[in-house]
Amino acid sequence: MSFLLYFIIIALIPLWAQMRVKSTFAKYSRVASSSYRRGAEVAREILNANGLYNVGVEEGRGFLSDHYDPRSKTVRLSPENYHGHSIAAAAVAAHECGHAIQDAKGYTFLRFRHALVPVANLGSNASWILIMIGILFHFSGMLLLGIIFMGAAVLFQLITLPVEFNASNRALDQIAALRLIGHGEEREAKKVLNAAALTYVAAAAVAVLELLRLVFIFTGMNRNDD
Template sequence: MGLGTYLIYFALLLIIPIWAQSRVKNTYKKYSKKVTSSFMSGAQVARKILDENGLYDVQIEETRGMLTDHYDPRKKVVRLSSGNFHGQSMAAAAIAAHEVGHAIQDAEEYAFLKFRSALVPAANFGSNTAIFIIIGGFLFNQMNLVLLGIIFMAAAVLFQLVTLPVEFNASSRAMTQLVTTGIIQNNEERETKKVLDAAALTYVAAALVAVAELIRFVLMYVASNE
């Protein structure tokens, strides 16, 4: 690849995640101002859906930060950022329901969630060390080291790819639960789905960037061995 191609490539690697994050923040900001017809806070939404699914042992906690919401499968806790914990907006309801979707996946032993959890150690190691191993391999002309780094990077990329069905499934469960429990009405479904779709974009963007980087290093490795 020429210098111009490299510049375009790296620009895309920067632009895609920034664009996805911007989309999430703008969508969240817009729908955090629209209150649901049920007037339930995110914490109430999460509790209602958990109870409807018999997950009485799963706790709900408030956590600091913005959009720091997550489900902790080890402690069986749904953690909601302050704005979503107390907020009665469509955004708060959507995000709370999404995180509860992960709790339901955990309870049902959803295959992709279990697979992703099993990949965590290898993915963390690959994310933290692969790039340094690859660069070191190229600097010292040790192609076996480059290949080892690529394998570690592949584990991290696989984690990103497996995350996609996990997140999409959690969002699908969230929409179903929000509707069947009466938390949102028919005229609110479209707007609530926009929040979930925007959030999913961040995972898609991360996966695209990870795959692109892996392919680039694989091609460099192949070229170095020709």
């Protein structure tokens, strides 16, 4: 029964975060910003103000698919944010520009996260194979190796948190300083960014819980072997 409750909890945490971000975005995507600039214009103005003329702004595909690509130095905004004049569009566009500013300034946590990408990808792909072999065949050494691999993926999730929160802080500073939204709209923009951050917090929380569960399985397996 306790295991069933555990799996219900870890399934509900990310679901709740996704519902929160979608409902918050839907609410503020219907509220036009006082500057009435499109998300693409907000992004371009922030980048230019920070001397990032080499960073492009492109329209991407998919709902809330917004991201900054450090390889091509491009801010890609989902169609609704690229063309939208809303507070939500301005906040999301500014957030992605926050990542571009981090990249340009060599923000420590962003550099660390980039360095972890190949390790995290390997950990995500290989960990569960090793973990299942270790559990099914009662091979604690294989389980431990899987836990170590998973630990690398979890570390990536945790490092993502300061990267995202810092990008949001930079975004709020930029849109306020450049007057891309009105003074009274800062609180609404912050709500959009906070809701988006919840998805990363939820993902990190679930990852940590899963890692702890496997550590308990490993210690229990070793205790039974003694």
